[in-house]
Amino acid sequence: MVDRIDPLDITNIKALSTWMKTQNWRNIAKLEPCRFKDSGRGMRTRKGLEAGQLLVQIPRLLLMTAGGFRSSKEWSWLVDKNLSCHDALVLYLLVEKNKRDSSFFHAYIKTLPEEFSMPTDLGNEMICMLPTFIAMKFQDKIKSLQDSFKKVARGYKNICIKELGFCEFKWAYYVVNTRAVHITGSSGKFNADSSDCMALVPFLDLLNHTHDTSCISGFNPDTNCYEIETLSKTPKCSEVFINYGPHDNLSLFVEYGFLIPRNPNNCLPLEMTDFISACNEYDVKLSNLCLQTISLHNLMKNLGLFTDGPSWSVKALLKVLSCDWSSLMRIEDIIYRDFENQGLTEKTLLNCILDKKKGEVCDSLSAIAKDKSCLVTNCIVSFLEECLSIIEFSYAN
Template sequence: MGRTLRHRKRIGKRLARSALSDELKDLFKWLKMKVINHNLRPTMFHDTGRGLMTKRPIYPGDIIIAIPKPFLITMDTVLKSEVGSLLKRSHLKLNLQQAMTIFLIIESEKQEESVWWPYIKVLPETFDTPAFWKPSDLCLFSKNLYKKIFAALKDLQTFYDEIILFLSSCKEIKITFNEFRWAWYCINSRSIYYDCDSSPYIADTNKNIALAPFLDLLNHSTTAEVEAAFNKNNNCFEIKTYNSFRKYDQVFISYGAHSNTHLLMEYGFILPDNPHDVYELDYDEIVRVAQNLNLQYIDRKKRIIEENNINRFVLFPNF
């Protein structure tokens, strides 16, 4: 989804606004008659970048946005496309994010010929997640975080290799790792939870996702309280807020109660005053410090932990 509150200088009591790009104007025009809530307008804010501004006051309990199902990119969207034809012919199964990644790349190559082009052309060209960082920069992280990033990068390569294997019989579609990485993080950072039925052509893992044009311009705040769900009565994905916003305020949602480690790896940002942040301590480091301090019975305690397979993942709240 959109960028979050950054640690930048606040200008004035309310967020300053600047002119929209042509791409955002086109997106707004494309969705204006489809999105239920014309009071939100794409805006550039000094401290967050792109976001959505309200043109009227919003009160707790209001539906701030509703996207009709035909304008969500879901499993059904993918299965009805040429990617779906490939999935139905193949003996290999991809998860939905892999299939949606292929879909997004193919649609982006169509440009104006794709019905999704007004949305795709406003997607970021790159991301601030560690997957886009230089290897030399990754070495600056702590041991624990580096291990997590390394594991995530290994999984990313595996997902890509599975896609290449899946496409090996299709000479018309060639996907580079950079194209894959871009599309993967477009989905990873912007997808919503969307419950869908199982399909014989898609692996069940990570299948409940969708992309929601316009909605993903909403930025994250730890103080935001929202309820998001698909409303079967009006066939729309809705977000209800429990916060108040004044006219011309930026409207925020919550991506979840995530630590800075999670936010960095999944979305590419951190929050300086994140109430959900934690310190992660490595078990081996704790044992080493205890031994250096000559604490009593450390070997016995270590043996009990190992014999009983006690969780060694230690977290402390960052107050």
């Protein structure tokens, strides 16, 4: 379903298109802005698209990277050379925004959201209501945000001769975090180790993400453009999507502030401490040989519950934990060949972990559901409900 898009958005996007055309950009896929009921502001095509067609082709000159900014005679001596590519791009965006109409990227900056609704803005009281596996992700992101602010603020003060406010910084940080693309697979100035490894790409960020489309993206040195080629058909007048990659909803929410309904990549992460706690509760002894076996086979990696049940690592780890000494001596046969036969101890340990996770999620739902006053808390409730579905499915699998 298509709704009318805000007139100001239309004006800003038209100004963006006009500016980009002066730099030899063409709207090759005949894309136009629309507001969709499920995905919000996005782009639809005025013509049907076939697999193999280019969606966008953005000239190098229009890519906003930190490389030229850091190496320029005007700014290089003021910019900390140890800034990460991400933080340098945040600083560059802030400096350009401070120039207002005189910025080369002014038309692009005008199309960016004025504010973001992100989980990192939640107060400590709300974060304390969350299950540990979610709260830890939020806290890690908040720390990353605060660390970046200290570094970027120093450079901003040197260049703009004024203090940088935290709210202003967060806006630029969220723009880069939610919209920048990684430049990979290219040559020359663009490579993953350089200061040009990330870019803000005008027009590209008007496209929304979905997991069920396929595309190829990257900088093409032959055309000197950033390009996206669709591998999926799109009917005329339908929304055009791109794919950020196989992200679970917790990662999408923490990094980008949105969820995807029925995301097949959903995962409820588990930690080794969850398994140790279950072992302690049921008096399952963890011998040195058991711990060595777990380490040798890297069974502490990729621990999680997915939409189709526990991961292979979870099942393998449970099998190792339930083995006696003699069984551990032939563990390769057990975890790689005799994998499907689940013993009573394995089921007991798994159910113990699931029961605790279910309790955590239900307690959080009860506390948070009382306050569904903003988009972020609504998203958290939706994610917790998805977690419950994953847990219930894992009991039987």
